[in-house]
Amino acid sequence: MPSTRSAARPRRTGSPSPSYAVERFSLDNGLRVVVSPDTSSPVVAVAVYYDVGMRSEPEGRTGFAHLFEHLMFQGSASLGKTEHFTYVQGSGGTLNGSTHVDYTNYYETLPSNAAEVALFLEADRMRSVALTQENLDNQVAVVQNEIRVNVQNRPYGGFPWITLPPILYDSFANSHDGYGSFVDLESATLDDARSFFDRYYAPGNAVLTVAGDVSPDQIREWVEQHYGDIPGRDTPQRPSFAEPPLTAERRALVLDRLAPAPAVAMAWRTPDPADLATFLPYVVLAEVLTDGDAARLQDRMLMRDRSVTSVGGYVGIMGDALDARDPTPLIVEVHHPDETSVDRVLKTVDEEVDRLATDGLTEGELQRTVARMTARYLRELDPVMGRAQQLSVFEQQRSRAELVNELPGLLDEVTAEAVQAAAGQLRPDNRAVLELRPEGSS
């Protein structure tokens, strides 16, 4: 086993790159496994990523991928309701799951003596989740309360991740509300859940990652023991969700009963994230525009014009730049007082983007932007769970977990010209604009 005590050392030039160990194998049933040993702390992270997200849920079943994620915690062949939680937490671990546009993940961080327990628990529900009407009814109610607390009873709830996609996209897959309508949630049946599990939760549709204080040989033995006899089954071919680019500006308005002040989100499609060389300049561009007070839009709108309350920008509908497949947006989100009109906000953003597209970056601007992106990226990898998640998504979407180590180098290779060219693609005529206004205001 290679020494991983100081997993991430600076390279001789450029940004520091980590050098985490990455080992992989797969089982006959199609399960892909990534192991990244690091013995510096006695903790382990176990993550399972299923290649299904909100985009794949059927029409009439909005919110189903997320509801199903809840059902995965309600028991399995060997475990009663709530036992998954009690075994993980009773081993000293923390756990969760989350549903994204392109994947659903389940993960635990535990003291390393519980590694086999976590592997067993994930295997048990991959083999056969236990589904009952009582648990389904209960979790529909829980999810509805999740939506109430995060959307319905909250100012700016779901803005813009739920409210923007219907403006930016046309297909059901890309545009629908991934949290789900209450009617659709209440219409969900056990048969829906069984067929969703059969179709999307096959071992061949999953990546299992173990990172931390483990021996890869031991992990392999446990994985073969606990997952080896899960029957393989057909895995669905992931459809293309691509949509033609926008050819004219699209605008829409939402009213918010709870919000005290207006906001606006602007979104443009990026190139297909599959090709990092053409995609990463857009990720860097979002940071050049909005990462902190030295960024273009903060400097202009907050520091100089003082026309807005806050401005932020990111790639990915959930800010998940490196976790989403095509199509995915670059979003600029601005909160502003009534006195600043939305047209002024848009005009200012356009001016700054134009300036970037015309004059390019200033001396040192790219280097400092990439320096902080790299630091932030490393900071996310340091906790063993952050690392396990990034390994999983790179392996699942790009068959290359090693990208965890390679990403800083790839960011270093992004050129000022490429960022400038990307800025040239953010035009008024290919964007979607969603305005939010307090309900009752003019």
Next chain:
Amino acid sequence: MTTTDTGSAQALQPRAVPPLGKPRSARLPTVADTTLDNGLRVLAVRRPGVPLVEMRLRVPFAGPSGKAGEPHVARAQLLGDTLLSGTDRRTASQIAVDLQSLGGQLNASTDADRLGISGSVLASGFPGMLELLGELLTGASYPRDEVVAERDRLVQELAIYRSQAAVVAREALLRRLYGDHPYGRELPTAEAVQGVTPAQLRGLHARRVAPGGSILTIVGDVHPARAVAQVQKALNDWSTAGKELVTPELPPRPDVPALLVDRPGAVQTTIRMAGAAPSRTSPEYAALSLANMVFGGYFSSRWVANIREDKGYTYSPHSVFEHPPAGSRLTLSTDVATPVTAPSMLETVYELGRIATLPVGQGELDQARRYAIGSLQVGTASQGGLASLLSMLVGSGLGVEYLRDYPKQLQAVTVDDVLAAAGTWMAPSRLTTVLVGDADLVAEPLSALFEVERA
């Protein structure tokens, strides 16, 4: 591959969950602990996971009670918000550019007890970060333009913040618990913010941002002795004599009914209950923290099992301790669907009464104990997690030994200890309740359970 029936009898045969392996305990981090001539205490730990350095600085910043409290909160908030807005050598923009170039980020904020400056930086940028920190501590200039702009922005942000039910509930709860004490007022009023001047911020900084009693914690890819020397060099000029205030004693527990704040049309009721708790250094604390765990302190708790997993009333009930120096508190939080507000309170009071008057099961206790010990291990495995915890511990008068000693205290807790602690601190009659919801719909059902005062 063939399709197989996943519901077959063989697939559903239960299997035994494997046992836990032999635990490997974390080594206690080695901490370089030095107090500089100017009174600043510096802690440094080598943790070379990634080439970054985490920094946490705590500066004592207690505020006054009563009338003087309101302007102080506004000044303190703006001091944190504009600390990075300029020095005698750099403009706000230069500071932002320099931070980004270092691969660093730095945030300042204040609460009723302290000014906290928290940051992280690429290891290569650590000296530059210290230099900037020293410059901010000794020469933050609070330029008029920046302060005026931030003042206006803060007023807008406060309006957005206060439109959230959780914020309305927290403000009402703290006011109810602590009245005019500094802990009763976390956020400034818009009026007080508008009245703050740059000269007041400079004055406040000169009087209060002092090294004496301050603690700087550094964790990451550093050599501790060298890091301390670098700090000494960079912060050598920080020599403000300072005027240290102590947070006043807390008022006695208020004898008041549950408060209902109206939020017409709300689809949920935001419920908060809180009461005094012992500090981390109290001999009862380990037992009480396990009692709270069993009650509602983690997912595998009774309260979650009852109102979420059994009844579906809520999404995320949780019960946590906070430890400000003048007095710790325990706070229960949940947001429940409006029609089940009273039933949710009924179950909550039932679970509190149960933990306070009946012994917990040995199995429940052991499970909570393993979680408490394990999550400490998980939480300190990253640079950022260790830095935040160590800074908090030392700020509470504890040391890194806590990571070794507290698990031992947890190991020793018995079922009787849990009952004694819960009976003293978690009885529903000891807690103060605030609800934010549609009063027309929830007031009457609630009044069947207890007296309700409408705000």
